[in-house]
Amino acid sequence: MNVHESEKLYASFAARGTVPAECAEEANVIVLNTCCVREGAETRVIGNLGYVKKLKERNKSLIVAVCGCMTQQADVAEKLHKRCPFVNVITGTYKLSRLPEMTEKAEKEGIFILDLEKDESVPRGANEAMRRTPASAFVNIMYGCNNFCTYCIVPYVKGRERSRNAADIECEVRRLIDEGRREIVLLGQNVNSYNDGDTDFRGLLDRLSSLPGDYWIKFMTSHPKDLSDDVIKIIAERPALAKYIHLPLQSGSDRILALMNRKYDITSYMRKIDLIRELMPEAGLTSDIIIGFPTETEEDYEATENAVRRVGYNNLFTFIYSKRTGTPAAVMDGQVPEPVKKERIARLIDIQAGIANAAAKKCVGKTYRVLCDDSDGGRHTGKTSDDRVIVFDGEARTGEFTDVIVTHAKNSKLYGKVK
């Protein structure tokens, strides 16, 4: 999601005549768009600012701005200002489109600007973004989150859920398809709770998948408590909706899910998985798992292992639990020792590798419609509707669909040739 925020930032600078520099050394303005969802963001930003400081020493007129969810936290923004007084502008997540004005003002008036004011209004019209991928395009459908999972900082830094107008989204998607984009990825922290007052997420998928053209639509992220049967059914029915769902499980233990405030249990999660498998046996499923949430026992971990084996995900994004200051889980008793977390995550990665390798073998000999998104010297990379990556040879054009037969698999990686 931050990638798309940066694409929109590029567009707002471009609208005022700014052009991208070839490299940091040639830039007049440097913007660091930060994220604090994963551990270590602050350390990385401070590290990058160390280099930017050297550039500023060489070029006194260089304007430096830091924005995004890390600096939306007032205490972090203050600390950053004290530690890096050469930064000219600090803002958070709400005013990204105003950043070009802020940097101009900081330059003209020689002042430091700190703007963390919340603005939960949703702009009307199509979002302008400088998208760098020829084949696919991200489209925000909503912002913020109401869920307050106990480990997550997002609701505190991105505010409450708010949906964009469905007609605006449709207009933006139509334009992207007309421009030749073959893959539209709808973005939101919890796309299943999309609702602009008239249209819910199923209704939005209905509108978008009825547009003329040759394209597919993917979306992320789904919340298991809000993924409705109606949404699963329309994905199964419509050719323009990719057969792929990222459905973060986080833990296979009901006790841990309750502590995480996820508001579903393993039975209801598996009921959705079963419906997906019944209607779309070939659908690609991926998930996020957090290992070592406070008080996680060996039994809780094993419940996660069992869930992972039962679903058979194409891919799993595994994370070791780490504290986010300001979230309820950060002050929970029963923090799990690091060596235990590391040992458990290693076991889970091993299990998932076995599942993915076996699934990859089953793909050999099958033909897939692949969206080619990169080519290098006659060798291409592309994605299937169920979000598998295939490396293939033959005549293909970046940004176009091609039928590819899978000739072999190396571990979980698929290789093929144009059919």
Ligand code: SF4
């Ligand atoms: S649903 Fe939970 S994990 Fe996802 S952004 Fe919202 S609070 Fe964070």
